[in-house]
Amino acid sequence: MNAVRTAWRITRLNFRSQLEYRTEFLLMVAIGAIWQVSVIVFATVLLTRFTGMGGWDSSEVLLIPATRMLAHGLFVLFLGRMHGVGRFIQEGRIDIYLLRPMPVHRQVQLQYFPTNAIGDLTVAVGLMVGALTRSRLDWTAGRITYLIVCLIGGMLLEAALFTAVACASLRFPAADYWGRWLEELLGTFGSYPLNVLPRAVSGLLTFGLPLAFVAYFPAAVLTGHGHDTGVPYWLAASSPLLGVVAYLAARLLWRWSLNHYTGVNG
Amino acid sequence: MIGSIEVRGLSRTFNTTVRRPGFTGALRSLVNPERVVKHAVSDISFDVAPGELLALLGPNGAGKSTTIKILTGILTPTSGEARVAGVVPYEERERNARNIGAVFGQRTQLWWDLPVKESFAILRDIYDVPKAEHAARLKEFDEILELSAFWDTRVRHLSLGQRVRCDLAAALLHDPMVVFLDEPTIGMDVVVKEQVREFLRHQVEQRGRTVLLTTHDMTEVERLAERVVLINHGRLVLDGTLDEIRRKYGSTWQVRATLADAHTDVVPPPGITVLRQDGPQVVFGPDGADAPTVHQALKAVIERYEVTGVAIDEADLEDVMRAAYVHAGPAGEGA
Amino acid sequence: MAVLHAWRAARVTPLGELHAPPRMTAVLVRLVVQVVLVASLWSGLYANTSSSAGMSREQAITYAVLAVLASRLRELDQYAGRDTVIQHMHFGTIVYWYLRPLPPARYHALRALGEQVYGAAWALAGYAVCLAVGVVEPPRSAAVAGVFVVSLLLGQLVLYHVMLLLDQMCFWTVRNSAAMLILIFAQNLMSGVYAPLWFFPEWFRTLSTFLPFQATLNVPLSLYVGRIRLSDAGEQLAIQAGWVVLLHLFTRFLWRRAARRVISQGG
Numbered sequence: 001m002n003a004v005r006t007a008w009r010i011t012r013l014n015f016r017s018q019l020e021y022r023t024e025f026l027l028m029v030a031i032g033a034i035w036q037v038s039v040i041v042f043a044t045v046l047l048t049r050f051t052g053m054g055g056w057d058s059s060e061v062l063l064i065p066a067t068r069m070l071a072h073g074l075f076v077l078f079l080g081r082m083h084g085v086g087r088f089i090q091e092g093r094i095d096i097y098l099l100r101p102m103p104v105h106r107q108v109q110l111q112y113f114p115t116n117a118i119g120d121l122t123v124a125v126g127l128m129v130g131a132l133t134r135s136r137l138d139w140t141a142g143r144i145t146y147l148i149v150c151l152i153g154g155m156l157l158e159a160a161l162f163t164a165v166a167c168a169s170l171r172f173p174a175a176d177y178w179g180r181w182l183e184e185l186l187g188t189f190g191s192y193p194l195n196v197l198p199r200a201v202s203g204l205l206t207f208g209l210p211l212a213f214v215a216y217f218p219a220a221v222l223t224g225h226g227h228d229t230g231v232p233y234w235l236a237a238s239s240p241l242l243g244v245v246a247y248l249a250a251r252l253l254w255r256w257s258l259n260h261y262t263g264v265n266g
Numbered sequence: 267m268i269g270s271i272e273v274r275g276l277s278r279t280f281n282t283t284v285r286r287p288g289f290t291g292a293l294r295s296l297v298n299p300e301r302v303v304k305h306a307v308s309d310i311s312f313d314v315a316p317g318e319l320l321a322l323l324g325p326n327g328a329g330k331s332t333t334i335k336i337l338t339g340i341l342t343p344t345s346g347e348a349r350v351a352g353v354v355p356y357e358e359r360e361r362n363a364r365n366i367g368a369v370f371g372q373r374t375q376l377w378w379d380l381p382v383k384e385s386f387a388i389l390r391d392i393y394d395v396p397k398a399e400h401a402a403r404l405k406e407f408d409e410i411l412e413l414s415a416f417w418d419t420r421v422r423h424l425s426l427g428q429r430v431r432c433d434l435a436a437a438l439l440h441d442p443m444v445v446f447l448d449e450p451t452i453g454m455d456v457v458v459k460e461q462v463r464e465f466l467r468h469q470v471e472q473r474g475r476t477v478l479l480t481t482h483d484m485t486e487v488e489r490l491a492e493r494v495v496l497i498n499h500g501r502l503v504l505d506g507t508l509d510e511i512r513r514k515y516g517s518t519w520q521v522r523a524t525l526a527d528a529h530t531d532v533v534p535p536p537g538i539t540v541l542r543q544d545g546p547q548v549v550f551g552p553d554g555a556d557a558p559t560v561h562q563a564l565k566a567v568i569e570r571y572e573v574t575g576v577a578i579d580e581a582d583l584e585d586v587m588r589a590a591y592v593h594a595g596p597a598g599e600g601a
Numbered sequence: 602m603a604v605l606h607a608w609r610a611a612r613v614t615p616l617g618e619l620h621a622p623p624r625m626t627a628v629l630v631r632l633v634v635q636v637v638l639v640a641s642l643w644s645g646l647y648a649n650t651s652s653s654a655g656m657s658r659e660q661a662i663t664y665a666v667l668a669v670l671a672s673r674l675r676e677l678d679q680y681a682g683r684d685t686v687i688q689h690m691h692f693g694t695i696v697y698w699y700l701r702p703l704p705p706a707r708y709h710a711l712r713a714l715g716e717q718v719y720g721a722a723w724a725l726a727g728y729a730v731c732l733a734v735g736v737v738e739p740p741r742s743a744a745v746a747g748v749f750v751v752s753l754l755l756g757q758l759v760l761y762h763v764m765l766l767l768d769q770m771c772f773w774t775v776r777n778s779a780a781m782l783i784l785i786f787a788q789n790l791m792s793g794v795y796a797p798l799w800f801f802p803e804w805f806r807t808l809s810t811f812l813p814f815q816a817t818l819n820v821p822l823s824l825y826v827g828r829i830r831l832s833d834a835g836e837q838l839a840i841q842a843g844w845v846v847l848l849h850l851f852t853r854f855l856w857r858r859a860a861r862r863v864i865s866q867g868g
Contacts, residue, residue, distance in 0.1 A: 031783045038790050045800055049653050050646045174624050174681065181631050188795065189638060196645030201638060340699050342861075363702040375697035379617030379682035388609040392703045420620065422683075 006102070007110060014113035025115055032076075032119025036069060039187060040127055047191075054195040059134045060223040065191035066124070066131035067147070068215035071154030072186070073121035079159040080117065081109045083183065086169035086176030092264045094170070104258055105251070108166075135223070143222060150218035153240025157214050158186065160246035167250075167257040182209075190215055195230055202230060210246070213239040268351060269316035269365075269443035269476045271337065275346035278307040278332055306332040308500040309346070314493075316443070317474040319466070321481060321491035323587065329500040330480050334446050337478070338368055351443050364393065367437035371449035374421065374433050382417040382424070382432045386439060393440035400439065407435040410465045427458035434465065438475075445469070447479045451486060463489055484583040496590060504590055508583075515581075515589040519560035521550040521567050524575035535566045546574075607703050611715030617682040618719075624678070632669065632727060639665045640736050654799040660826040663737045664797050667822050670727040672794070673720040675760060675818075684712075686768040699860065706856045709768070713761050741827055748834045752821040755841035760817040762848035763788060769852065772859040787812075793819035799828060813844040 018025050047053065047061045085108060088094070097107040137143065161182060168175035194202040194216050206212040212229070217236040220229050229236050284300045307329040314320045324330050335341040337348055339355035339362045348355060355362040369375075376385040390400045408414045411431045416424060424432065430450060437445060447466075451459045467490060469475045481487060487494060487508070494511060496504035504511065520541065525532075528546040539553035550567060552558075558566065560578050568576065581589075618624055643665050647658035656664070679685045686709075689695040698705040731737045740746040767784055789795065791814035798806055798819045809815040820837050823829040829837060 027783070031786075034783060035786055038786065041801065041805065045802065046646065046796065049800060050650060052649055053646065054648075172623070174621065174627065177624065177627050177678070177681075185638075189642070192642065192645075196648060197638075197641045198645070201641040205638075335696075338696075338700055340696060359699070360702045360704070363700055366700070368697075368700050370693070370696060373692060373694045373696070375694060375700075377613055377617070377682065378684065379620060380613065381620070384616065388607075388613065389701075391609040392607045392701055 003102075003106075007106060010110045011113060014110065018113050018115050028115035029119045032116035032121075033123050034119070035116075036073075036120055036123035036127075039069070039191070040065065040123065054193040055228060056193045056223075056225065059136055060219075060225075061193060062127070062131040062134055063219040063223060064193060064215050066128040067150065067154065067219050068186075068190040069124040070121075070128050071151050071214055072158060072190075073117060073124040074151065074155040075158040075162075076114050076120050077117040078155070079109060079162075080114050081111050082159065082162045082166045083179055084176065085166045086173060086179065089169050090173055090264060094258075094261065095263055098258075098261075105254060137223060147218070147222060149240045150222075153243030154214040154218065155243070156247035157210060157239075157243035160243070160250035161186075161209075163247070163250035163254055167253050170257045170261050185209065186211060186214070192216070193220070193225075195228060199230065206231060210242065213242050269474070270349075270351065271314035271320075271444060271476060271478065272349040273313070273333075273337070273346070274311050274348070276307055276310045276333065276336060276343050276348055277305070277345045278329075278336060278341060278343050280304045280306055305500050307336070307343070307497075310497065310500075310502045311346075312495050312502060312505055314476055314478060316476050317470065318493065319470045319477040319479060319491055321479050321487045321494045322497065323481070323487065323494055324497035324503075325591065328497045330497055331448065332500075333497065334368075334448055334478070334480065338366060338446055339363065364440065365442055366444045366446060367440070367442035368446040369430070369433045369437045369448065369450050371452050374429055375436055376421045376429070376432060378421050381420055382413070385421065385432075385436060386417070389436055389439050395440050399441075403439060403441065404435070407438070407465075410468060411435060411461060427454045430454060431458070431462065431465075434462065438469065442475070444476045445478070447477060447481075449480055449482065451481070451483060459483075459486070466490055484587065488583050496587075498591065511590060512581075512583075512586055515586045515593065518552060518581045518585055518589065519563065520579040521560065521563050522577045522579065523548050523550065523567055523571065523573045526572040526574050532571075535563075535570055538563055538566065607708070607711060610703070610708055611711045611718075613712055614677050614679055614682065614684065614716045615719035617684075618678065621681075624681070628673075628723075632673070632723075635669045635672075636666050636727075636731065636736065639669055654797070656797060656799055656826070656828055659738050660828060661797065663826050664793075664822050664828075666731055666737050667728070667825065668794050668818060670724045670731070671818055671822075673723040673727070674717055674757060675720075675794075677716040677720060679716075687771040690771050705860075706853070709765065710761075713764070717757055717761075738826070740825055744831060745824065745827065748831065748838070749821055749825040752824050752834070752838055752841060755838060755845060756817045756821045758845045759813050759841060759848065760792075762845065762852055763813055763817065765852050766848065766855070769855045769859055772855075772862045788814050788817075791815055791819075792817045793822065797823070797828070799823070813848060816841045816844050 018028070047065070048058055051058050053061060088108070088111065093111075094104065097104045100107060132139065162179060165175055165179040165182060168178070189205060190211055194205055194212050197205070202212070212231075217226075217229060217231075217239045220226050221233075221237050221239075226233050226236050280303070282302050282304055284302050310329075310333060312320075322330050322333065332341065336343050337350055337355055339359040342356040350362055351365040353362045353365060355366075376382060377388065380388075386400075386404065389395075390397075395403075404413070411434065413431060413435060416428050417432070419428075421429065421432070434450065451462050454462070463486060466477060466479075470477055470490075479486070479490065491508065493507050494504065495502065506514075521538075525546045525548060532540055532543060532548055534540055534550060534553075537553055537557040538550050540548060541551040542549040550563060552563070557563075560580060564576065564578055567573065618628075640662050643662045644658070647653070647661060651657065653661075680688065683689075683692070686695070689698070698708060701708075728737070732739060740749060791798070791809045791812055793815065798809055798815055801809075809819075820829070820841060824834055824837065
């Protein structure tokens with residue numbers, strides 16, 4: 001409990017420190033929002049132009065970007081400092097964190113308050129509301145619970161991927177480059193029904209990079225497309241479970257990498 | 267004059283806005299900001315002759331860096347004039363750039379991702395140094411600084427000592443007459459410091475370069491500088507050779523005696539006071555304007571007390587400078 | 602003449618990349634995967650449609666793939682080499698830019714020139730491969746090719762000045778990461794990097810015409826695939842040229858002001 005209290009206190013301080021630079025704070029909220037709005041414009045524009053994509057109705061297809069964005073927003077808020085950690089590693093921050101009596105992972109997450117997450121989440125929630133109202137599904141308690149579980153699973157899956165990149169950053173400073181690419185991929189390809197892509201490519205985005213599990217599979221299962229995804233139904237439906245497992249594995253990898261961390265040179 | 271520095275009445279002020287505390291204060295600051303004038307440098311004048319090494323001293327925030335920035339052409343003074351090798355640096359930046367070299371302590375001018383030699387090659391191009399001259403100069407630097415051991419390594423993999431040596435070489439590649447060094451040896455180990463000092467001595471004595479050195483390291487000042495300029499609160503407080511300063515402020519000494527009888531009531535002779543006493547160990551110091559010299563004090567202490575051990579300490583440069591800083595006082599007058 | 606003599610400054614960033622084979626491999630992998638993904642996506646989108654927003658399937662795929670290749674012309678990794686302006690400001694090493702006989706503006710331009718020549722080599726090689734494989738279509742005629750090349754050159758000039766503007770902002774605000782992020786994203790979105798601008802709603806496209814971003818990539822690529830007809834090319838090229846002049850004057854003015862702001866830390 002002490003750990004939670006400390007974490008909360010630090011978060012409040014971080015938030016206050018962000019408020020110090022008022023313009024910057026507001027701009028960061030704005031960037032989160034603008035970013036998401038643009039991606040939405042982009043995704044929805046394409047999704048509505050190319051109706052009937054992969055057999056998806058336009059009322060259903062918005063659920064994919066909505067799920068993806070909300071999961072991403074949650075990731076940025078809670079676990080997002082793992083992304084771009086390469087920069088801090090180069091500055092020697094990890095060496096400092098290793099000297100403190102708090103788990104390094106937590107210290108990384110508490111580095112600063114992610115103001116852009118505010119804008120991110122606001123817009124993502126808006127999109128989700130829009131997608132839900134447009135959809136003609138019957139939103140039973142079961143469906144809603146599954147959606148929430150999938151959102152958490154998506155958040156954990158994204159976190160797992162970025163944590164894995166962070167582990168690489170501990171050894172190779174150049175790994176940051178892959179992190180940026182990962183974000184780009186998740187952003188651009190995470191919002192589409194992947195069955196429009198050729199089998200080989202969608203397979204890459206399912207088993208190579210588990211992009212499909214973040215939003216596409218959950219949305220497919222929810223809207224009844226769960227049998228057309230190209231993978232067995234049970235696999236698509238267990239996306240949240242995969243997220244949890246992946247995250248735990250990533251955290252173990254982080255601990256292992258930290259034990260083998262040799263410090264920063266120069 | 268070739269390679270000389272002339273500073274006349276240099277002043278530089280900065281206008282900064284002060285933030286008022288609190289939320290309402292921040293709002294008010296947005297609309298009606300409170301402006302504060304900061305006098306970084308006020309009416310400084312000094313000269314550095316060609317081939318001289320001048321140490322520019324002063325506490326942090328005294329205005330040393332501002333002075334150097336004006337002399338390197340980065341800042342324009344609010345009033346006053348400066349000339350480096352006959353050129354006004356802030357008016358003819360590029361022409362001045364060819365005459366000067368600079369190393370700023372912790373900041374490197376080398377390209378982080380490239381081997382050191384590549385950085386040297388780029389600088390050679392920028393300064394139009396003929397190839398043969400460049401090679402010869404590198405060889406010369408290599409002799410004292412031992413650069414060839416690592417000049418094929420990328421800068422990101424160098425240690426601090428190696429990097430600063432490379433920065434020194436980089437600053438002198440184009441054979442500048444005047445060199446500005448802003449805390450070059452900060453954070454370096456003793457061996458490398460000595461190497462750098464030897465290198466600087468060589469450059470000043472054999473090559474006749476003019477060097478303006480900022481440092482906090484008194485050993486460095488002692489070993490390298492002929493003259494010292496002390497700046498405090500933006501004002502020039504001292505300007506003289508080391509000998510002059512020592513004579514003026516180096517009058518402190520200490521006599522450390524171990525008395526045979528620990529319980530002796532120590533009443534010191536005239537002009538001498540007890541600085542510290544720890545059982546049989548007594549430290550004597552000068553007292554007042556009529557204090558004797560250290561040798562006279564030593565004689566007096568031995569004559570008065572029975573001592574089993576005695577040692578004398580003459581003021582080292584740090585004590586001298588401390589005395590000079592204190593004497594100069596916060597107002598900056600008096601010297 | 603100092604320009605010629607300082608030619609080595611031009612190859613700083615490419616040389617840094619050449620010294621890091623893992624980085625080059627990463628870039629190559631990324632390019633290949635990106636091309637495959639993008640081509641597949643647009644094929645998939647066009648599965649049930651023959652034309653949308655005035656672009657056919659082939660046009661859309663060609664556009665998208667060329668946009669991926671053009672990324673090599675748009676951004677080389679200065680950050681890893683601690684050579685971005687914001688890093689120089691952060692570490693205080695920006696002072697050295699003002700201590701050399703080479704004006705900072707010229708150094709910045711030379712460096713960018715080197716980066717773009719290097720990037721062009723990559724893009725050209727990629728283009729040749731894609732053309733051979735059939736992922737991209739060749740231009741319809743020699744005239745189109747010629748106009749495209751001119752437009753691309755102008756677009757690169759506009760892009761350089763936009764990036765320069767972003768860099769110059771660092772001289773004024775130390776904590777400007779948010780503003781920069783917004784501009785970088787807007788720059789990418791409105792250039793047509795993510796998708797051809799033709800697919801965006803009318804209001805978005807109107808907004809884009811008031812900004813220089815679409816001149817950097819959307820115009821040249823649209824000319825290449827034929828979405829902008831040859832007859833309209835003259836007008837588009839003129840607009841691009843106009844942006845170059847405007848931005849050049851503005852950035853030149855800013856360089857002068859920036860010099861006064863190099864008041865790094867320390868007293």
